Amino acid sequence: MSKQQNILIIGAGLCGSLLALRLGQRGFNVSVYEMRPDLRKVDISAGRSINLAFSNRGNKAMKLVGLEDKVKSLCIPMHGRMIHDEHGNTFQSNYSGRDHEYINSISRGDLNALLLNEAETHKNVNIYFNKKCKSVNFEKTTALFQDYETKDEFVEDADIIIATDGAGSTLRKSYYLGKKFLFSFSQEYLTHGYKELSILPKENGGFKVHKNVLHIWPRGSFMLIALPNLDGSFTVTLFLSYDEGEYNFNNLTTEERVLEFFRKEFPDALALMPNLVEDFFENPTAPLGTVKCSPWHYKGNTLLMGDAAHAIVPFYGQGMNASFEDVVVFDNVLDQHEGNWETVFREYEKTRKIDTDAIADLAIDNFHEMKDHVANPIFQEKRKLEMALEKEFPDEYSSKYSLVTFNENIGYREAMLKGRAQDKAILNMLTDKDIEVKGDLKRILDKVKQETEAILEDDRIAGLKH
Amino acid sequence: MSKQQNILIIGAGLCGSLLALRLGQRGFNVSVYEMRPDLRKVDISAGRSINLAFSNRGNKAMKLVGLEDKVKSLCIPMHGRMIHDEHGNTFQSNYSGRDHEYINSISRGDLNALLLNEAETHKNVNIYFNKKCKSVNFEKTTALFQDYETKDEFVEDADIIIATDGAGSTLRKSYYLGKKFLFSFSQEYLTHGYKELSILPKENGGFKVHKNVLHIWPRGSFMLIALPNLDGSFTVTLFLSYDEGEYNFNNLTTEERVLEFFRKEFPDALALMPNLVEDFFENPTAPLGTVKCSPWHYKGNTLLMGDAAHAIVPFYGQGMNASFEDVVVFDNVLDQHEGNWETVFREYEKTRKIDTDAIADLAIDNFHEMKDHVANPIFQEKRKLEMALEKEFPDEYSSKYSLVTFNENIGYREAMLKGRAQDKAILNMLTDKDIEVKGDLKRILDKVKQETEAILEDDRIAGLKH
Numbered sequence: 039m040s041k042q043q044n045i046l047i048i049g050a051g052l053c054g055s056l057l058a059l060r061l062g063q064r065g066f067n068v069s070v071y072e073m074r075p076d077l078r079k080v081d082i083s084a085g086r087s088i089n090l091a092f093s094n095r096g097n098k099a100m101k102l103v104g105l106e107d108k109v110k111s112l113c114i115p116m117h118g119r120m121i122h123d124e125h126g127n128t129f130q131s132n133y134s135g136r137d138h139e140y141i142n143s144i145s146r147g148d149l150n151a152l153l154l155n156e157a158e159t160h161k162n163v164n165i166y167f168n169k170k171c172k173s174v175n176f177e178k179t180t181a182l183f184q185d186y187e188t189k190d191e192f193v194e195d196a197d198i199i200i201a202t203d204g205a206g207s208t209l210r211k212s213y214y215l216g217k218k219f220l221f222s223f224s225q226e227y228l229t230h231g232y233k234e235l236s237i238l239p240k241e242n243g244g245f246k247v248h249k250n251v252l253h254i255w256p257r258g259s260f261m262l263i264a265l266p267n268l269d270g271s272f273t274v275t276l277f278l279s280y281d282e283g284e285y286n287f288n289n290l291t292t293e294e295r296v297l298e299f300f301r302k303e304f305p306d307a308l309a310l311m312p313n314l315v316e317d318f319f320e321n322p323t324a325p326l327g328t329v330k331c332s333p334w335h336y337k338g339n340t341l342l343m344g345d346a347a348h349a350i351v352p353f354y355g356q357g358m359n360a361s362f363e364d365v366v367v368f369d370n371v372l373d374q375h376e377g378n379w380e381t382v383f384r385e386y387e388k389t390r391k392i393d394t395d396a397i398a399d400l401a402i403d404n405f406h407e408m409k410d411h412v413a414n415p416i417f418q419e420k421r422k423l424e425m426a427l428e429k430e431f432p433d434e435y436s437s438k439y440s441l442v443t444f445n446e447n448i449g450y451r452e453a454m455l456k457g458r459a460q461d462k463a464i465l466n467m468l469t470d471k472d473i474e475v476k477g478d479l480k481r482i483l484d485k486v487k488q489e490t491e492a493i494l495e496d497d498r499i500a501g502l503k504h
Numbered sequence: 505m506s507k508q509q510n511i512l513i514i515g516a517g518l519c520g521s522l523l524a525l526r527l528g529q530r531g532f533n534v535s536v537y538e539m540r541p542d543l544r545k546v547d548i549s550a551g552r553s554i555n556l557a558f559s560n561r562g563n564k565a566m567k568l569v570g571l572e573d574k575v576k577s578l579c580i581p582m583h584g585r586m587i588h589d590e591h592g593n594t595f596q597s598n599y600s601g602r603d604h605e606y607i608n609s610i611s612r613g614d615l616n617a618l619l620l621n622e623a624e625t626h627k628n629v630n631i632y633f634n635k636k637c638k639s640v641n642f643e644k645t646t647a648l649f650q651d652y653e654t655k656d657e658f659v660e661d662a663d664i665i666i667a668t669d670g671a672g673s674t675l676r677k678s679y680y681l682g683k684k685f686l687f688s689f690s691q692e693y694l695t696h697g698y699k700e701l702s703i704l705p706k707e708n709g710g711f712k713v714h715k716n717v718l719h720i721w722p723r724g725s726f727m728l729i730a731l732p733n734l735d736g737s738f739t740v741t742l743f744l745s746y747d748e749g750e751y752n753f754n755n756l757t758t759e760e761r762v763l764e765f766f767r768k769e770f771p772d773a774l775a776l777m778p779n780l781v782e783d784f785f786e787n788p789t790a791p792l793g794t795v796k797c798s799p800w801h802y803k804g805n806t807l808l809m810g811d812a813a814h815a816i817v818p819f820y821g822q823g824m825n826a827s828f829e830d831v832v833v834f835d836n837v838l839d840q841h842e843g844n845w846e847t848v849f850r851e852y853e854k855t856r857k858i859d860t861d862a863i864a865d866l867a868i869d870n871f872h873e874m875k876d877h878v879a880n881p882i883f884q885e886k887r888k889l890e891m892a893l894e895k896e897f898p899d900e901y902s903s904k905y906s907l908v909t910f911n912e913n914i915g916y917r918e919a920m921l922k923g924r925a926q927d928k929a930i931l932n933m934l935t936d937k938d939i940e941v942k943g944d945l946k947r948i949l950d951k952v953k954q955e956t957e958a959i960l961e962d963d964r965i966a967g968l969k970h
Contacts, residue, residue: 220693220746220791220793221691221693222690222691222692222693223689223690223691224688224689224690224691224692224796225687225688225689225690226688226690227686227687227688280686325686327686330690406967411967458966461966462962462963462965462966465965465966465967466962466965466966469965496928496932497928499928499931499932499935500924500927500928500931500932501872501877501931
């Protein structure tokens with residue numbers, strides 16, 4: 039394959055700009071078309087999540103492209119969840135019993151800008167903004183764009199097209215509407231939507247609450263979370279049903295009702311948010327959806343990657359990490375099969391899809407865990423026990439959360455199967471009093487391992503796949 | 505609510521004609537628009553499955569509308585599966601250990617004609633053919649139709665619209681494309697497609713092979729099945745991958761290859777099918793898809809029912825039975841909430857969707873079971889044991905298959921949860937030699953019950969839902 043092959047990337051978000059950088063490093067001619075203006079010049083944060091949780095799988099991609107150190111300077115470590123109850127009491131629940139395992143709050147815009155800057159240092163990478171993709175002809179490997187400013191439409195031709203244009207992907211829509219092949223597709227919405235709010239910095243620029251945690255106000259059927267930003271502010275997100283329960287997005291229509299809701303449910307948060315009402319009515323309410331599809335590619339012509347192929351809900355903090363990991367897996371498949379795009383695309387999907395399906399399901403599990411289980415006594419006991427096991431046996435035990443978040447060399451699917459079996463083992467043994475939090479840890483570790491293996495084996499015999 | 509309310513039904517297939525009949529019996533003004541010609545006057549069987557498996561859930565609906573006896577005369581009982589191995593050896597595996605439990609082969613066309621005839625006996629029911637629905641305005645409760653013959657388009661208004669227009673539903677498409685509300689939707693295709701073939705009757709009109717069974721040639725990654733028809737023929741269906749394995753639909757392109765495939769894999773079937781090649785190249789290859797969506801209704805205006813709301817793959821023989829059960833459940837909700845369509849539609853979906861989701865998943869499980877597990881020794885042992893338990897303890901034990909097929913007063917979801925737990929219990933106990941097929945049946949029954957309960961309890965504690 040000639041390195042002079044032309045690759046067209048649709049979308050210069052986090053996945054597209056990382057992919058452009060990596061393919062540029064590999065020597066391809068890369069053209070990226072992005073529908074939004076250049077975020078390094080124009081503030082376009084409105085309506086999108088402002089900060090994200092960055093962890094090991096994302097960092098593995100940063101190592102691949104040589105950006106680990108630069109990204110580190112953008113990160114605020116979060117060592118655990120700071121749980122706020124109805125009375126304003128707090129307690130911290132760490133993400134791991136190992137001190138070096140934590141997640142990071144990072145600005146979407148800063149990270150995207152870094153990747154765009156790095157990509158553009160390669161002469162063979164060109165990025166064009168304000169060009170909206172209207173459709174893709176996946177049989178001819180061409181894409182139709184419209185320039186936002188001039189309104190002119192133009193067609194771009196390429197050897198291959200990779201769409202990293204997010205949950206509302208135009209290429210995916212072209213696959214669906216084209217009906218040229220059997221296209222499996224799902225979009226599943228939660229009953230809940232989300233709205234971003236904020237806790238502003240202190241007047242001196244400091245943080246109003248503890249900086250190095252993910253704050254969470256779990257309330258059973260809804261919740262509030264807050265992640266720190268480098269400027270001392272927190273981005274706060276309310277996850278709430280559209281139409282169920284006493285308070286919901288559909289009936290929080292007046293200042294009075296919004297304040298009443300926060301006074302009742304989140305009094306300590308409200309005290310930090312004098313700007314609540316303004317934020318609430320200025321910012322949009324957005325849906326929470328999961329997208330899965332297959333095939334991701336059409337022959338050796340076009341490929342979906344990142345959210346375009348597998349949009350997930352945000353509750354595992356893995357959306358961006360999964361998209362970055364896509365690029366690592368793709369790069370690895372390229373090492374093996376470069377020269378035959380159809381094989382590359384097929385092998386990539388075959389290798390990758392079982393893992394992105396798994397993280398989609400795990401993220402929905404965590405929706406329930408975060409709003410509900412973190413405040414449930416038996417789940418809290420499990421969590422305590424797992425922290426103790428991870429601390430005492432750092433090389434022998436990892437919780438489901440650790441497997442998913444901190445073990446970048448284990449796929450999401452393997453992490454899910456093992457993690458769910460461990461959870462089931464521990465919850466059942468705690469309930470049956472086979473183990474207790476204050477018991478001998480070595481004995482508990484052995485019992486958990488044994489019971490986890492038995493659960494996995496029983497499922498294998500029954501031919502169960504979950 | 506005035507009984508003079510106008511109900512528009514889109515689609516006069518099995519579900520639509522049954523619904524029209526039932527709503528006609530309840531006194532509503534019912535108009536049904538069907539895109540095909542009247543199947544009582546024109547043969548339109550091409551490309552659709554010619555016969556179906558009819559069982560208890562479907563029969564419950566026939567009882568509701570007073571047609572149990574008339575339908576019975578259309579039925580050919582099938583007491584079990586007749587399994588054909590590669591060498592032409594056969595053995596029969598019954599569907600139940602209880603003699604009165606069996607399924608029936610029935611002609612789709614004959615059953616549909618009966619329902620149309622019965623519906624038209626009601627003056628308040630009118631059925632129009634050759635009228636294709638092009639779109640539904642679910643906010644105004646109107647539907648746009650086109651007459652096939654005159655090509656004229658016209659709009660029909662109604663108090664409510666119910667779409668029973670199958671897996672490719674126009675109303676569902678209008679929900680999806682309308683983007684007026686969050687619409688969760690999935691279409692999932694199997695890697696396999698199907699093609700209908702036939703075994704013709706003997707010259708004297710008799711059956712060439714045993715009539716009262718479902719014949720099956722399981723071959724691991726593909727299979728052939730045959731269901732009897734009243735005229736002495738069998739409708740044969742080949743389930744095969746589109747593009748995987750040595751033989752697949754994409755590479756079975758010549759007479760020679762088709763014959764070679766059948767000679768090698770299905771020699772005894774081939775001997776009964778001198779018309780194989782002709783059938784193979786005349787009949788279409790069709791995909792196997794599952795459709796799920798939510799919400800099924802828009803306010804109190806429009807509702808999806810039958811395959812339009814939940815298309816499933818055919819491997820549990822439950823597609824038509826599930827659609828008929830929809831009408832029974834809907835009728836029951838009408839008894840409770842008639843007078844408020846929005847409440848009727850909401851309660852109907854809330855009651856029904858968990859069960860149609862379950863049968864969709866069970867049908868996919870059975871795809872693997874039929875082509876693969878029926879020839880697997882441990883699954884055969886399980887099956888033998890379950891037959892013995894059902895025979896010995898008819899009131900105390902029902903297999904998953906029996907729960908799904910013969911227990912119409914248990915919902916699909918409950919049948920799935922209990923049935924899967926039983927399967928897991930038996931397969932694991934057989935593997936661990938905790939029980940054996942020749943053991944004491946009472947002891948085995950007790951162990952199976954106990955272990956099933958333990959599995960369900962463990963899942964409940966772990967918060968698992970499958």
